[in-house]
Amino acid sequence: MLTKAADSSHPEKDHAKKPHDPLHEQSTAYAAVLGGNGQIADGWPRVDQWADSLEPMFESNKETISVSCAESGLPNNSEDETVFIKDAIYQVGKSSGVDARFIFAIVMQESKGCVRVQTTNDGVANPGMMQSHDGSGSCNKGGVIQNPCPRSEILQMILDGAEGTPAGPGLKALVAQEGGTTEVTSYYMAASAYNSGAVASSGNLGQGGATHCYVSDVASRLMGWTDGPSLCAPDAIGQISAALWDGDSSAGHTDRDGTSTTTTTRILALAHGSSSSSLSAPSTLIVQSSVTWTSARASHSSTSLACRREGN
Structure with missing residues (x-):
């Protein structure tokens, strides 16, 4: 049975001393266009500028999650299925050591939390809510849709993305590869590697393959962005070397x-x-x-x- 646990492995844990910082106050709107290599010195958010915990972050995204499957003509999540997502993220965050907020931001970036999301395949199958590397968790396999989506399958989708699969690394290995959980920049670099396979040789997280705005969008989700337009322009983000704040x-x-x-x-x-x-x-x-x-x-x-x- 899945159990609720506290967020784990925060690079910085002392939220009580968060300074008043009007420029970076959380909002449901897109927070900033974040260009460059993910360094705090270049304006990228510190971990104490992320949502305080998974709970408020998840709650503010529930409306988006509730209609996420309809965009693809699929049955939307039930309330129970959405609760199972949160429970699974808490459990896997604790077992893997990957910050639960980071796992959730990747879920939202990849699928907006649709438990019946399609598998994409550009040479490698990417199934489930985290579009993992040839993972086993999915409630939409080969066009066979599970409704309701079992709790065990939802847990497997989160495990595949966070812990990795036999075919490829997950967030845990990628964060460790890029410097470990004590450095917030490691999370941004890991997001780039998760999306593209590797960080661009230049170090610029808006360059390389796959989705150029991926890391900027993930960072904005960590700071409270829920829905609405992204301010990031895919063909321009790779030319920017620092964060451009909106607020x-x-x-x-x-x-x-x-x-x-x-x-x-x-x-x-x-x-x-x-x-x-x-x-x-x-x-x-x-x-x-x-x-x-x-x-x-x-x-x-x-x-x-x-x-x-x-x-x-």
């Missing part, structure tokens, strides 16, 4: 006369080779900057757009 900046100041100023910066789009008149640069970041200033007499605000080239 409210803590930047602001108060003048001697008592006037306070706050600046909010939001990424509206990241376009590559756009056909829109002034957005024809090879890679263009479209930024909206809003400035609000308040004095003793009145409050004022202004908004502007800026485009910045990010590549050649």
Whole structure:
């Protein structure tokens, strides 16, 4: 029987001392376009900027999970099946030493939690919610759909993705290969290797084979993104060398006369080779900057757009 356990192997465990950081506060919207090699020094999220635990992360994604199978014309998850997913992630997170939040982010990136997701095959079969490397867990084998999907099959899908299969490594081996659980960057590199087979030789997690926005999307899921559009442009992300945050900046100041100023910066789009008149640069970041200033007499605000080239 699956048992609920606490999240395991957090690179940093002390969530009680999380600093107030308005720029990185969690939201259900896409958090940031994350380019480069996954280093905190380049703006990638620390582990204390991830969701506090699997529980709130899972709860905020339940609506997305509940309709995830219908996109492919398959029966949606039952409430019990969705509960089984969470139970399995808790159990495998504990047994494997892989952070349960990371396992769940990969589940959502690969299948949005659809227990009857199809097996993909581009030379290697990738079945189950984690689209594992020739795994055995699936409730949609050769077009034979299991409804309901048994608890044991759901557990096997999570085991295949986290622990690996005889044919290929899972998250546990890949995190260890890329530096181990004490370094948060290892998780981002492992995500790239899980998706592409290996991290690109350049070290840039937006380059290489498979899905270029994969790691940026996974990191945003770890910070609370649930649904809605990704801000990552697949043909531009590989040219970016650092994280581009979307959110409210803590930047602001108060003048001697008592006037306070706050600046909010939001990424509206990241376009590559756009056909829109002034957005024809090879890679263009479209930024909206809003400035609000308040004095003793009145409050004022202004908004502007800026485009910045990010590549050649």
